[in-house]
Amino acid sequence: MALSIADLSKEELFGQGNAGCGGCGAAVAGRQAMKALGSRTIITIPASCMATMGGSNLKTTWQIPFYHTLFEIAPAVSSGIRAALEAQGIKDVNVVSWAGDAGTADIGFQSLTGAAERNEHMIHVCYDNEMYMNTGGQTGSQTPMYAITSNMTKGKTIKKKNMLAIMEAHEIDYVASASIAYPLDLIAKFKKAATKPGFSYIHILAPCHRGWQIPPEKTIEFARLAVESGLFELYEVDEGERTRNLEPSFIPVEDYLTPQGRFKNLTQEAIQGIQTSVNKHYGRGE
Amino acid sequence: MVKDLPVVPSAKAGSLAETPTGITWRVQYPVISETCNTCLDCTLFCPDGALVQEEDKIVLKLSLCKGCGICANECKENAIQMIPEYSGVQGVFR
């Protein structure tokens, strides 16, 4: 089962020449995912940085069929694509809707929940940078509490909506969290999702250095710190069975949070509160 | 004079790799030293697919590199150094 990088395809199906920022976490996620999915994949991406990076005018970075959809509809479009492929007897094609946090959890939620409820044969990927970056970095449901954004300059006062739990409640074939700092785990999850007859949901933590206010070269580092602090749990729910994929080393949450500019208003009390809730989640003592 | 365009607004697959845009922003680029053990991690961490394995070495495709520095930051062997594009005199000239 253990995958090694040497085994992966050398094909570059996404990312070369993309117009994203240098150090873009979303681009890393896209590249890693395509190593698993391969060229027999159709990808629909609603309005987002990923869609914009996909290309403009007569140029694109994609080597597979890619469709930049309206904001809300990627999972619905993917449902239609799958129906058409089935009607035409075309098999062995991955149908993927790849959305940011808005296109998944907020404006895109209706079509996502519909497609999941129907257990459509497709994969929905949320690449989560925890803010609406394509419009300049506004707060959304996936923004963590206390995070400063362009439209909540004093920090968010409500916690992040738990999308993984919501998707688990749909009782779909496969739910998994992933982080770009753990590419082999991410790739294995995509490979598993591609084998499922029904709906798979993969939620990738893909930091945006501009929004998080971290140096660009540390994009991957922060995706790792989030997991090692326990704040972002790497787990999967495969046909209802839950498995934690990595036991965090439990570095203090402070080491992950305070270096980020978006958390500059965090008080010691707030940090303490976050540390306590992480400890509680993992069943560790104070 | 109306342009000749495809019926469905679309773009040819892989066309951006031929004319990448990010290279004009680059202020530094990576150089890989002998201590590289070809673990291949950097090939999966690069957002632009600029680091590829050719035979038993990692090769940089400079035309795709934006100089973000992720590869140098992540390399466990410290085999990658970021070299500035311009290292001459800096500052405002009057």
Next chain:
Amino acid sequence: MSTTLLTGSEAAAYGAKLARIEVIAYYPITPAFPAMERISKFIDDGDLNTRFVRVESDHSALAAALGASLAGSRTFTVTNSQGLLYMTEVVYHTAGLRQPVVMAVANRALSAPHSRFPEQGDAISQGASGWIQLFCENNQEVLDNMLQAFKIAETVRLPVMVNYEGYIQSHTLEEVEIPNQETTDQFLPLNRVRTLDVENPQAVNTVASPEFYMDYKFRQNEAMEQALTVINDVASEYAVEYGRDWSGLIETYQMDDAEHAFVAMGSMVSDARIVVDELRNEGRKVGLVKIRTWRPFPAEALREALKKAQLVTVCDKNIVYGLGGALGTELKSALYGQDVRINSYILGLGGRDVTTVEIKKVLELSEKTKKQVTASEWFGL
């Protein structure tokens, strides 16, 4: 061929069935839902090999149909009023992507206030969307227009709306001849165009800069103008294959020596034919111009048809606030410069009845009205 009693909804469903649609997505809404249910029954009974995507909203219904179309399947959806307005974003998007999706619309008035009754307002709201729009005079035409819609759409690569009024047409039984499958398979051969294809990958709907967007729109409008010819051609071909000629853009009835012309679209037309016959029996030189194609607007055909008329009475079951009835104002604009008196009336909003009685009264009122004070006069209040 078999003749039976069908509602407009069933006629639309038979149209989709004969066209062998491969994918359907819909979201129930009154009064469009019976067409949807009839198709689902065809599928469940094994009479139609179609994948049904049971979407969670009208907006997603057109999105799913669009996705299927991009992947190369013939697709269809049904809706009206609130659902149509909810999916408007996708309506424009589908036309811009040049996908030959066909949509049946069981025209209904728009909220607020909340109405479930027939009216043309929902169709009018999509006038700038880039969809071809046909109106049907009766249930036979609903079925025939459905088949022609697929042909027109796949020829010019633009989506087509087939409009028929809620309840008056969608729920009323009329005699309809159902064409046979063999003739339809010849008329509508499989015409697969895959835009999203793993064998031929491309990126669809990349961000367009000002340098390109306007050129794309020009080409899209060009296709709309091409439709003016294609719609006529398809109607002629249909007449040969099926023996029924609904004409293409417009139809003229008793117009050769008509001094007073009645212009309308939709269910009013079938009542107007009766009124024209009655008035002709009284020796009045009245004629009818039926608007079958509302988009693209058949300006030149109308100028030609109304060349000799002295008075034109045009009726709208819709209102464009601050402007007037959609057909009335567009007709006046098309006939600008032509020496003819045009009186525009708004009636039947929110399902208020328009029968032969009302049409006759409007014609009489129009003859007495030398010049209207407003762009469109309201009738029946």
